[in-house]
Amino acid sequence: MTAPTPRAILEYGLSSGNVGLVQLLGLCPLLAVSNNAVNALGLGLATVLALTATNTAVAGIRRLTRRDVRIPAFILVIAAVVTSIELAMRAWLPALHAVLGLFIPLIVTNCALMGRAEAFASRHDPARAALDGFATGLGFLWVLLALGAVRELAGEGSLFAGAGHLLGLPGLELVAAGYPGFVPAVLPIGAFLALAGLVALRQGWRLRRAGAGA
Template sequence: MSSPTPRAILEYGLSSGNVGLVQMLGLCPLLAVSNNAVNALGLGLATVLALTATNTVVAAIRRLTRRDVRIPAFIMVIAAVVTSIELAMRAWLPELHAVLGLFIPLIVTNCALMGRAEAFASRHDPARAALDGFATGLGFLWVLLAIGAIREMVGEGSLFAGAGRLLGLPGLELVAEGYPGFLLAMLPVGAFAVLACLVAMRQAWRLRVAGGAA
Protein backbone atom coordinates (compact mmCIF):
# COMPACT_ATOMS: atom_id res chain seq x y z
CA MET A 1 0.00 0.00 0.00
CA SER A 2 1.45 3.37 -1.03
CA SER A 3 2.00 6.03 1.60
CA PRO A 4 -0.21 9.13 1.45
CA THR A 5 1.32 12.36 0.25
CA PRO A 6 1.86 15.26 2.67
CA ARG A 7 -0.87 17.21 0.87
CA ALA A 8 -3.35 14.34 1.31
CA ILE A 9 -2.47 14.07 5.01
CA LEU A 10 -3.03 17.79 5.56
CA GLU A 11 -6.30 17.80 3.61
CA TYR A 12 -7.63 14.86 5.59
CA GLY A 13 -6.75 16.33 8.99
CA LEU A 14 -8.02 19.81 8.24
CA SER A 15 -11.10 19.04 6.17
CA SER A 16 -12.34 15.67 4.92
CA GLY A 17 -11.42 13.77 8.09
CA ASN A 18 -11.73 16.62 10.58
CA VAL A 19 -12.19 15.07 14.02
CA GLY A 20 -14.58 17.79 15.18
CA LEU A 21 -16.83 18.36 12.17
CA VAL A 22 -16.71 14.98 10.42
CA GLN A 23 -15.74 12.24 12.87
CA MET A 24 -17.33 13.98 15.87
CA LEU A 25 -14.55 12.90 18.23
CA GLY A 26 -13.45 14.75 21.35
CA LEU A 27 -16.79 16.53 21.71
CA CYS A 28 -16.52 16.82 25.51
CA PRO A 29 -13.67 19.39 25.52
CA LEU A 30 -14.82 20.75 22.17
CA LEU A 31 -18.12 21.86 23.71
CA ALA A 32 -17.20 22.37 27.36
CA VAL A 33 -14.14 24.59 26.98
CA SER A 34 -15.27 26.61 23.96
CA ASN A 35 -17.06 29.36 25.89
CA ASN A 36 -14.35 31.83 24.85
CA ALA A 37 -11.49 32.07 22.38
CA VAL A 38 -8.64 32.05 24.92
CA ASN A 39 -9.72 28.77 26.51
CA ALA A 40 -10.28 27.27 23.06
CA LEU A 41 -6.84 28.37 21.87
CA GLY A 42 -5.09 27.02 24.96
CA LEU A 43 -6.71 23.59 24.84
CA GLY A 44 -6.43 23.43 21.06
CA LEU A 45 -2.68 24.08 21.09
CA ALA A 46 -2.21 21.49 23.84
CA THR A 47 -4.11 18.96 21.72
CA VAL A 48 -2.01 19.76 18.63
CA LEU A 49 1.16 19.17 20.62
CA ALA A 50 -0.19 15.97 22.15
CA LEU A 51 -1.27 14.51 18.80
CA THR A 52 2.01 15.39 17.08
CA ALA A 53 4.19 13.98 19.85
CA THR A 54 2.06 10.87 20.36
CA ASN A 55 1.99 9.99 16.67
CA THR A 56 5.73 10.48 16.36
CA VAL A 57 6.56 8.22 19.31
CA VAL A 58 4.06 5.54 18.29
CA ALA A 59 5.50 5.46 14.75
CA ALA A 60 9.03 5.22 16.15
CA ILE A 61 8.22 2.19 18.32
CA ARG A 62 5.77 0.47 15.97
CA ARG A 63 8.24 -2.28 15.01
CA LEU A 64 9.27 -2.86 18.63
CA THR A 65 5.76 -3.33 20.04
CA ARG A 66 4.16 -6.76 19.93
CA ARG A 67 0.60 -6.91 18.67
CA ASP A 68 -0.82 -8.20 21.97
CA VAL A 69 0.54 -5.22 23.95
CA ARG A 70 0.16 -2.57 21.26
CA ILE A 71 -2.90 -0.80 22.69
CA PRO A 72 -1.59 -0.65 26.31
CA ALA A 73 1.71 0.69 24.97
CA PHE A 74 -0.09 3.39 22.99
CA ILE A 75 -2.10 4.38 26.07
CA MET A 76 1.08 4.73 28.12
CA VAL A 77 2.66 6.90 25.44
CA ILE A 78 -0.42 9.14 25.27
CA ALA A 79 -0.58 9.44 29.06
CA ALA A 80 3.12 10.31 29.32
CA VAL A 81 2.88 12.98 26.61
CA VAL A 82 -0.27 14.59 28.05
CA THR A 83 1.19 14.56 31.59
CA SER A 84 4.30 16.34 30.29
CA ILE A 85 2.15 18.97 28.57
CA GLU A 86 0.08 19.48 31.72
CA LEU A 87 3.18 19.94 33.89
CA ALA A 88 4.68 22.39 31.39
CA MET A 89 1.44 24.39 31.26
CA ARG A 90 1.24 24.41 35.07
CA ALA A 91 4.80 25.76 35.24
CA TRP A 92 4.64 28.38 32.48
CA LEU A 93 0.93 29.22 32.13
CA PRO A 94 -0.47 28.61 35.62
CA GLU A 95 -3.53 30.84 35.27
CA LEU A 96 -4.59 29.22 32.00
CA HIS A 97 -3.96 25.81 33.55
CA ALA A 98 -6.23 26.75 36.46
CA VAL A 99 -8.99 27.82 34.07
CA LEU A 100 -8.82 24.71 31.87
CA GLY A 101 -8.43 22.47 34.91
CA LEU A 102 -9.48 18.86 34.38
CA PHE A 103 -9.80 19.18 30.62
CA ILE A 104 -6.02 19.10 30.10
CA PRO A 105 -5.49 15.60 31.58
CA LEU A 106 -8.73 14.54 29.88
CA ILE A 107 -6.88 14.92 26.56
CA VAL A 108 -5.72 11.37 27.35
CA THR A 109 -9.28 10.14 26.77
CA ASN A 110 -9.70 12.04 23.50
CA CYS A 111 -10.57 9.36 20.95
CA ALA A 112 -8.67 11.26 18.27
CA LEU A 113 -5.31 10.45 19.87
CA MET A 114 -5.87 6.71 20.10
CA GLY A 115 -7.63 6.68 16.75
CA ARG A 116 -4.76 8.28 14.84
CA ALA A 117 -2.16 6.27 16.74
CA GLU A 118 -3.86 3.00 15.73
CA ALA A 119 -5.11 3.94 12.27
CA PHE A 120 -2.11 5.90 11.00
CA ALA A 121 0.97 6.23 13.21
CA SER A 122 1.33 2.49 13.80
CA ARG A 123 1.44 1.93 10.02
CA HIS A 124 3.68 4.74 8.77
CA ASP A 125 7.09 6.30 9.32
CA PRO A 126 7.61 8.94 12.05
CA ALA A 127 7.75 11.88 9.62
CA ARG A 128 4.36 11.15 8.07
CA ALA A 129 2.94 10.23 11.48
CA ALA A 130 4.08 13.56 12.92
CA LEU A 131 2.48 15.43 10.01
CA ASP A 132 -0.74 13.47 10.45
CA GLY A 133 -0.83 14.29 14.16
CA PHE A 134 -0.15 17.95 13.47
CA ALA A 135 -2.83 18.13 10.76
CA THR A 136 -5.39 16.32 12.90
CA GLY A 137 -4.63 18.58 15.86
CA LEU A 138 -4.78 21.68 13.70
CA GLY A 139 -8.17 20.58 12.37
CA PHE A 140 -9.41 20.16 15.93
CA LEU A 141 -7.89 23.53 16.90
CA TRP A 142 -9.58 25.55 14.18
CA VAL A 143 -13.00 24.08 14.95
CA LEU A 144 -12.50 24.64 18.69
CA LEU A 145 -11.28 28.19 18.11
CA ALA A 146 -14.14 28.97 15.70
CA ILE A 147 -16.74 27.81 18.23
CA GLY A 148 -15.03 29.70 21.06
CA ALA A 149 -14.69 32.92 19.07
CA ILE A 150 -18.30 32.86 17.85
CA ARG A 151 -19.69 32.12 21.31
CA GLU A 152 -17.57 34.84 22.93
CA MET A 153 -18.44 37.49 20.34
CA VAL A 154 -22.16 36.75 20.40
CA GLY A 155 -22.36 36.09 24.12
CA GLU A 156 -20.15 38.82 25.56
CA GLY A 157 -19.22 41.14 22.69
CA SER A 158 -15.52 40.46 23.10
CA LEU A 159 -12.76 38.42 21.50
CA PHE A 160 -9.77 36.90 23.31
CA ALA A 161 -10.80 38.61 26.54
CA GLY A 162 -8.28 37.71 29.24
CA ALA A 163 -5.49 36.98 26.77
CA GLY A 164 -3.21 39.39 28.62
CA ARG A 165 -3.70 37.71 31.99
CA LEU A 166 -3.82 34.10 30.78
CA LEU A 167 -1.43 34.11 27.83
CA GLY A 168 0.60 37.28 28.30
CA LEU A 169 -0.76 38.62 24.99
CA PRO A 170 -2.83 41.73 25.82
CA GLY A 171 -2.73 42.85 22.18
CA LEU A 172 -5.19 40.10 21.24
CA GLU A 173 -7.99 41.45 23.43
CA LEU A 174 -10.96 43.11 21.70
CA VAL A 175 -13.97 44.37 23.65
CA ALA A 176 -17.15 46.03 22.36
CA GLU A 177 -18.14 48.62 24.94
CA GLY A 178 -21.80 48.68 25.90
CA TYR A 179 -22.66 45.31 24.35
CA PRO A 180 -25.58 43.85 26.36
CA GLY A 181 -24.53 40.23 25.92
CA PHE A 182 -26.47 37.15 24.87
CA LEU A 183 -26.46 34.60 27.68
CA LEU A 184 -27.70 31.70 25.55
CA ALA A 185 -24.48 31.67 23.54
CA MET A 186 -22.43 31.16 26.71
CA LEU A 187 -24.53 28.25 27.98
CA PRO A 188 -23.89 24.62 26.89
CA VAL A 189 -26.77 24.82 24.41
CA GLY A 190 -24.87 27.61 22.67
CA ALA A 191 -21.94 25.27 22.00
CA PHE A 192 -24.25 22.67 20.44
CA ALA A 193 -25.96 25.32 18.32
CA VAL A 194 -22.70 26.76 16.97
CA LEU A 195 -21.28 23.29 16.24
CA ALA A 196 -24.50 22.35 14.44
CA CYS A 197 -24.27 25.51 12.32
CA LEU A 198 -20.66 24.74 11.38
CA VAL A 199 -21.54 21.18 10.40
CA ALA A 200 -24.50 22.42 8.34
CA MET A 201 -22.32 25.01 6.59
CA ARG A 202 -19.75 22.36 5.73
CA GLN A 203 -22.41 20.04 4.34
CA ALA A 204 -23.93 22.85 2.29
CA TRP A 205 -20.52 23.72 0.89
CA ARG A 206 -19.82 20.08 -0.03
CA LEU A 207 -23.17 19.77 -1.80
CA ARG A 208 -22.52 22.99 -3.70
CA VAL A 209 -19.07 21.79 -4.78
CA ALA A 210 -20.47 18.42 -5.80
CA GLY A 211 -23.24 20.10 -7.78
CA GLY A 212 -20.77 22.36 -9.54
CA ALA A 213 -18.55 19.43 -10.44
CA ALA A 214 -21.52 17.54 -11.89
Protein backbone atom coordinates in the same frame (compact mmCIF):
# COMPACT_ATOMS: atom_id res chain seq x y z
CA MET B 1 0.43 0.04 0.44
CA THR B 2 1.16 3.43 -1.11
CA ALA B 3 2.18 6.04 1.45
CA PRO B 4 -0.06 9.13 1.46
CA THR B 5 1.41 12.40 0.25
CA PRO B 6 1.92 15.30 2.66
CA ARG B 7 -0.85 17.22 0.86
CA ALA B 8 -3.29 14.33 1.31
CA ILE B 9 -2.41 14.08 5.00
CA LEU B 10 -2.99 17.79 5.56
CA GLU B 11 -6.25 17.79 3.59
CA TYR B 12 -7.60 14.85 5.58
CA GLY B 13 -6.71 16.31 8.99
CA LEU B 14 -7.94 19.81 8.25
CA SER B 15 -11.02 19.06 6.18
CA SER B 16 -12.32 15.71 4.91
CA GLY B 17 -11.41 13.76 8.06
CA ASN B 18 -11.64 16.61 10.57
CA VAL B 19 -12.05 14.98 13.98
CA GLY B 20 -14.29 17.68 15.40
CA LEU B 21 -16.47 18.53 12.42
CA VAL B 22 -16.66 15.25 10.46
CA GLN B 23 -15.84 12.40 12.83
CA LEU B 24 -17.34 14.27 15.83
CA LEU B 25 -14.68 13.00 18.23
CA GLY B 26 -13.57 14.82 21.37
CA LEU B 27 -16.96 16.49 21.78
CA CYS B 28 -16.59 16.85 25.56
CA PRO B 29 -13.74 19.42 25.42
CA LEU B 30 -15.00 20.78 22.09
CA LEU B 31 -18.31 21.82 23.64
CA ALA B 32 -17.24 22.53 27.22
CA VAL B 33 -14.13 24.65 26.65
CA SER B 34 -15.33 26.65 23.63
CA ASN B 35 -17.16 29.28 25.69
CA ASN B 36 -14.44 31.78 24.77
CA ALA B 37 -11.56 32.06 22.32
CA VAL B 38 -8.71 32.06 24.86
CA ASN B 39 -9.74 28.77 26.45
CA ALA B 40 -10.28 27.26 23.00
CA LEU B 41 -6.85 28.39 21.82
CA GLY B 42 -5.10 27.05 24.94
CA LEU B 43 -6.68 23.60 24.82
CA GLY B 44 -6.41 23.45 21.04
CA LEU B 45 -2.66 24.10 21.08
CA ALA B 46 -2.19 21.51 23.83
CA THR B 47 -4.09 18.98 21.70
CA VAL B 48 -1.98 19.78 18.62
CA LEU B 49 1.18 19.19 20.64
CA ALA B 50 -0.19 15.97 22.15
CA LEU B 51 -1.25 14.52 18.79
CA THR B 52 2.03 15.40 17.09
CA ALA B 53 4.17 13.98 19.91
CA THR B 54 2.16 10.78 20.41
CA ASN B 55 1.98 10.01 16.68
CA THR B 56 5.73 10.49 16.36
CA ALA B 57 6.47 8.30 19.38
CA VAL B 58 4.07 5.55 18.29
CA ALA B 59 5.59 5.49 14.79
CA GLY B 60 9.05 5.25 16.36
CA ILE B 61 8.19 2.17 18.43
CA ARG B 62 5.83 0.46 15.98
CA ARG B 63 8.38 -2.21 14.98
CA LEU B 64 9.35 -2.86 18.61
CA THR B 65 5.83 -3.40 19.94
CA ARG B 66 4.16 -6.80 19.66
CA ARG B 67 0.65 -6.81 18.25
CA ASP B 68 -0.91 -8.17 21.43
CA VAL B 69 0.44 -5.33 23.59
CA ARG B 70 0.35 -2.42 21.17
CA ILE B 71 -2.85 -0.84 22.56
CA PRO B 72 -1.57 -0.70 26.19
CA ALA B 73 1.74 0.61 24.85
CA PHE B 74 -0.03 3.35 22.88
CA ILE B 75 -2.08 4.32 25.94
CA LEU B 76 1.11 4.56 28.01
CA VAL B 77 2.72 6.83 25.41
CA ILE B 78 -0.35 9.06 25.21
CA ALA B 79 -0.61 9.33 29.00
CA ALA B 80 3.08 10.21 29.34
CA VAL B 81 2.88 12.92 26.67
CA VAL B 82 -0.30 14.50 28.07
CA THR B 83 1.07 14.43 31.62
CA SER B 84 4.21 16.21 30.41
CA ILE B 85 2.10 18.86 28.67
CA GLU B 86 0.00 19.37 31.79
CA LEU B 87 3.07 19.78 34.02
CA ALA B 88 4.61 22.24 31.56
CA MET B 89 1.39 24.25 31.41
CA ARG B 90 1.12 24.23 35.20
CA ALA B 91 4.68 25.59 35.43
CA TRP B 92 4.61 28.21 32.64
CA LEU B 93 0.93 29.08 32.19
CA PRO B 94 -0.57 28.58 35.66
CA ALA B 95 -3.51 30.92 35.11
CA LEU B 96 -4.60 29.13 31.94
CA HIS B 97 -4.01 25.76 33.60
CA ALA B 98 -6.30 26.80 36.46
CA VAL B 99 -9.05 27.83 34.02
CA LEU B 100 -8.88 24.71 31.84
CA GLY B 101 -8.51 22.44 34.87
CA LEU B 102 -9.56 18.84 34.30
CA PHE B 103 -9.82 19.20 30.53
CA ILE B 104 -6.03 19.12 30.11
CA PRO B 105 -5.50 15.60 31.55
CA LEU B 106 -8.73 14.54 29.80
CA ILE B 107 -6.87 14.96 26.49
CA VAL B 108 -5.78 11.37 27.22
CA THR B 109 -9.36 10.22 26.65
CA ASN B 110 -9.76 12.10 23.37
CA CYS B 111 -10.50 9.33 20.86
CA ALA B 112 -8.60 11.22 18.17
CA LEU B 113 -5.25 10.42 19.83
CA MET B 114 -5.79 6.67 20.03
CA GLY B 115 -7.55 6.64 16.68
CA ARG B 116 -4.68 8.26 14.78
CA ALA B 117 -2.08 6.23 16.69
CA GLU B 118 -3.76 2.98 15.68
CA ALA B 119 -5.00 3.90 12.20
CA PHE B 120 -2.01 5.91 10.95
CA ALA B 121 1.06 6.24 13.19
CA SER B 122 1.45 2.49 13.76
CA ARG B 123 1.56 1.96 9.98
CA HIS B 124 3.81 4.78 8.75
CA ASP B 125 7.20 6.35 9.33
CA PRO B 126 7.71 9.00 12.07
CA ALA B 127 7.84 11.94 9.63
CA ARG B 128 4.45 11.17 8.08
CA ALA B 129 3.03 10.25 11.48
CA ALA B 130 4.15 13.59 12.92
CA LEU B 131 2.55 15.45 10.00
CA ASP B 132 -0.68 13.48 10.44
CA GLY B 133 -0.77 14.28 14.16
CA PHE B 134 -0.10 17.95 13.47
CA ALA B 135 -2.78 18.13 10.76
CA THR B 136 -5.34 16.30 12.91
CA GLY B 137 -4.59 18.55 15.88
CA LEU B 138 -4.73 21.67 13.72
CA GLY B 139 -8.11 20.55 12.37
CA PHE B 140 -9.39 20.14 15.93
CA LEU B 141 -7.88 23.51 16.89
CA TRP B 142 -9.58 25.50 14.13
CA VAL B 143 -12.99 24.04 14.93
CA LEU B 144 -12.48 24.66 18.65
CA LEU B 145 -11.28 28.21 18.00
CA ALA B 146 -14.13 28.94 15.59
CA LEU B 147 -16.66 27.81 18.18
CA GLY B 148 -14.95 29.82 20.92
CA ALA B 149 -14.76 32.97 18.82
CA VAL B 150 -18.39 32.79 17.66
CA ARG B 151 -19.72 32.10 21.15
CA GLU B 152 -17.60 34.80 22.79
CA LEU B 153 -18.50 37.42 20.20
CA ALA B 154 -22.21 36.63 20.38
CA GLY B 155 -22.35 36.14 24.12
CA GLU B 156 -20.07 38.86 25.44
CA GLY B 157 -19.14 41.12 22.53
CA SER B 158 -15.45 40.44 23.01
CA LEU B 159 -12.72 38.34 21.43
CA PHE B 160 -9.75 36.82 23.26
CA ALA B 161 -10.77 38.58 26.46
CA GLY B 162 -8.28 37.68 29.19
CA ALA B 163 -5.48 36.86 26.75
CA GLY B 164 -3.17 39.23 28.61
CA HIS B 165 -3.67 37.51 31.96
CA LEU B 166 -3.90 33.91 30.74
CA LEU B 167 -1.48 33.89 27.81
CA GLY B 168 0.61 37.01 28.29
CA LEU B 169 -0.71 38.37 24.96
CA PRO B 170 -2.74 41.52 25.76
CA GLY B 171 -2.60 42.62 22.12
CA LEU B 172 -5.11 39.91 21.19
CA GLU B 173 -7.90 41.33 23.33
CA LEU B 174 -10.82 43.01 21.57
CA VAL B 175 -13.84 44.32 23.49
CA ALA B 176 -16.96 45.99 22.07
CA ALA B 177 -18.03 48.74 24.47
CA GLY B 178 -21.70 48.81 25.40
CA TYR B 179 -22.56 45.39 23.98
CA PRO B 180 -25.46 44.00 26.07
CA GLY B 181 -24.47 40.38 25.64
CA PHE B 182 -26.42 37.31 24.57
CA VAL B 183 -26.15 34.89 27.49
CA PRO B 184 -27.41 31.69 25.74
CA ALA B 185 -24.34 31.80 23.46
CA VAL B 186 -21.97 31.05 26.35
CA LEU B 187 -24.24 28.46 27.95
CA PRO B 188 -24.10 24.73 27.00
CA ILE B 189 -26.99 25.17 24.57
CA GLY B 190 -24.91 27.74 22.71
CA ALA B 191 -22.13 25.18 22.19
CA PHE B 192 -24.50 22.64 20.66
CA LEU B 193 -26.13 25.22 18.40
CA ALA B 194 -22.81 26.66 17.26
CA LEU B 195 -21.40 23.21 16.45
CA ALA B 196 -24.61 22.28 14.62
CA GLY B 197 -24.28 25.49 12.59
CA LEU B 198 -20.69 24.68 11.60
CA VAL B 199 -21.64 21.14 10.59
CA ALA B 200 -24.57 22.46 8.55
CA LEU B 201 -22.35 25.04 6.82
CA ARG B 202 -19.82 22.34 5.90
CA GLN B 203 -22.51 20.03 4.57
CA GLY B 204 -24.00 22.86 2.50
CA TRP B 205 -20.57 23.70 1.09
CA ARG B 206 -19.98 20.03 0.15
CA LEU B 207 -23.36 19.78 -1.57
CA ARG B 208 -22.72 22.96 -3.56
CA ARG B 209 -19.31 21.64 -4.65
CA ALA B 210 -20.84 18.33 -5.64
CA GLY B 211 -23.55 20.13 -7.62
CA ALA B 212 -21.02 22.37 -9.36
CA GLY B 213 -18.87 19.38 -10.32
CA ALA B 214 -21.78 17.33 -11.69
